Amino acid sequence: MGKSELYQSGMALPYSPNSSVQRDARNPSYLSQVYTIISVALLFTAFFLAQYDRFILSYFQLPLTTELNISSSEYAILSGYATGISFAILSIPLASIADRSKARLWILTLSIAWWSLSVVFQGLAHNYWQIATARVSMGIGQSAVEALTVSLISDLMGPRRYVSTGEGVLYMGIYVGEAISGQISTVFRRTGTSWRWALKGVGIFGIGLAIVIRVVMWKEPRRRDAIARSLTDEGEGEGNGQGTSFRNTLNYVISMRSFWLYTLAAGVRTLSGVVFGYYMPGYLQQLYPETKNLTSVYGIIVGVVGSATSLSGGLVTSALWPKTKLTPLYLVSAGGVLSSVFVILMVFSRELVGDKESGVKVLYGTLAAAYVTAELWLGPVNGLLVILFPPKYKTFAFSIYSAIVVLIYSSGPEIVGLALDGVNPDSENYAQSLKIILAVIIPLGYILSSIGFALCIPLVKADIKRQRPEFKSSTASLNP
Template identity: 25%
Template sequence: MSPAPPPRDRWYVLAVLTVVYSLNIADRFSISTLIEPIREELHLSDSGIAFLTGVALAVFYVTLGIPIADLADRVSRRNILAISIAVWSGMTALCGLAHSYWQLLLARFGVGIGEAGGTPPSTSILADKFPPARRPMALTIFALGACLGAWLGSQVAGEVAERSGWRAAFLVLGVPGLAVALVVALTVREPRRGQLDHSPPAAAGTLGDTVWFITRQRSAVHLLLGGSVATFWSWGLMWWTPTFLQRSHHMTVGQAGQLLGLMHLIAGTAGTLLAALLMARRAAADPRYVTRLLGWVTALTTIPSIALYWVQSRELATVLLWVFVPAVYFYIGPILGLLQNVIPAGMRATACALLLFIANVANLVLAPQLIGWLSDWFAAAFSAGSESLRWALLLLAPTGFWAAWHLWTSGATIREDVARAS
């Protein structure tokens, strides 16, 4: 095990990569905030807009994520990351120049290609900047980028769209990313792989090696499934929540974006920091504490996630959202950190990409498309009108209990699995 990098260096890298993650997340929340004005202009059904905004991104995002991560386990992660940021930022800006369904579809494909190279190299770099006991805390702070990005993609996109149209929102969010790509390329130093682990790093494993190792790590399997179902539940609900507020509670796109943006920034940050505070010391002593806490928090917050789509009062729905939103962020950093600890150094980027592959199929393809189809079906079969989306969301919300079971169960063998990985 090599000496840890200077604190100043590792905290700087953590700050930069957190900004990078925020830009990644901002795109997804901008498109979900802008679903209704885009759908109305392009005359699409709910299932049609779900394909354009979710599936189009996911086609390349989830299929390229694993091969790019496999490459990141072998070559410069910093360079892959810088190129990826430039691609997705440029294509996000091009979404603002689209004037037809096909132009916007092609731009969304490009965003997916770029975003595929974002998170796996970032988490792998951070794993080599922070020692094992500090990784869950560091990656929980990294997850703050999701709160910042959700605020940018919700409030900023909503306000810009209300004043200048949805195309201007994409331009405002896309162009700054090009400068961030340059900062990463020029200032982030590539760390030596496995330099902080307790044993010399093994050579980079193949995709098959990584999958085979994961199948023998019960905790890793449950972390992958728990994280994936949790994103299906939480991010699937949040994908359609701006549209739900606009239809069922008669908000404008700017009002919905402002409300949700503040929730993501304030409540999401609180949930993320609370996770870091609760886990910073106890995680080092016993990772089972983390898995149990994740299970309890996810199960308990599933209850308000159901109720908020049931109640008719805008005020009560707003209160329930304030309770639910912190849970959307609470599990992200801890799961990423725990997964890094149960996987050998040479397989971490690929393992992260596998998690992202399954999770993003769940929250970018299955959840949005399923909700879109169900909403269309309720509207046609029961003449539900604007309330069809409410009933579709109520069917998705209870899946939080499923996620909670996986997260709790991952603790059964996690101490043995950490020892085997190191």
């Protein structure tokens, strides 16, 4: 099999072009497969933990704001820029260090331990400034987790057509995190247990997870090629040209035709999702105060439907990879528009039906439909993007993308907080105002991002076709 054919098959490894290495990639041993499964499971757990830690406050919004005397605008800061700015500032240099030092696993391990300790301190906070400082510290620890886990999984999965499946598994962590948060908050309210123990407990668990990852994942995965290779072929070997390659990677990201619109669309889409995650549980509790199991059922729907949908998006992308590389863009473009309708129905479920029992049924049905249509995108979209980057520096390149996305979506809670500033969270006026805000921001973000991703389709085609001639034959089937 020639070099061009290897790349068409998706099996090529960038720095080990000999045939024996290629055969190992094509036919991995049983132990290698087991190691990959365990490693992906641990990375999933780390990513899930980051999402859980980030969103757990939304399920304890009322007791937390009451006990610590926190206003709506201060809660918005805790939910938005308290973690977003520190995340964005540090994610790029940490990812760059991880790539240049070949120490992604060590940096991930230390990051998990750091942010988990910060979560413990959140549970010990007695005023706004203490919990805000702990949230900033958590953002520092979580700053590189997405780029590191996405990069590691893309290398562990081997053939590039399966990268989307691996990323789909990874991003299930978002929905599992929300599901577990809902169950824990329900149990805590029933038993009268303080919200502080939820934070302390998960912080201690995270420190233990960091140790397990470092012990079990003993070797750094080999960096596997995908599509982008031209930058790493010219003037760069395994041990030289790091400074030049660093600059080349920056130049590559800047010169990509799709990167900026792709990033903007992802940021707007995630902004809607963050507003949904931080404010929807509290709003629904106020809308249906007499429904005791609301947050529990809400969490189950989000966890089960969201996880299944995320995984399905990855599997569909992998299945259709030989025919088209652009399945994620089609999924997110159509799904966002459809989901916006279900979100509006969910927000106004009680008014549409008239009685609480039927309203709750409509709520659960439209919530499930919203997740089925909206959540196919995240893993496959990020998986598609990461394979466009030079393999040796894809962690750094992806961190640029994720930092910009974080800065965009962190403004979502700030917008909501400013709109609700001075309004008593227990009042009817708060619930009515929040209803309008959710019915506008979430669907609008879904629709705008769908338009953005649709416009990205020809740009991504152009970016793939920019590659050297031997790769063009493997991208000839871009159209479905």
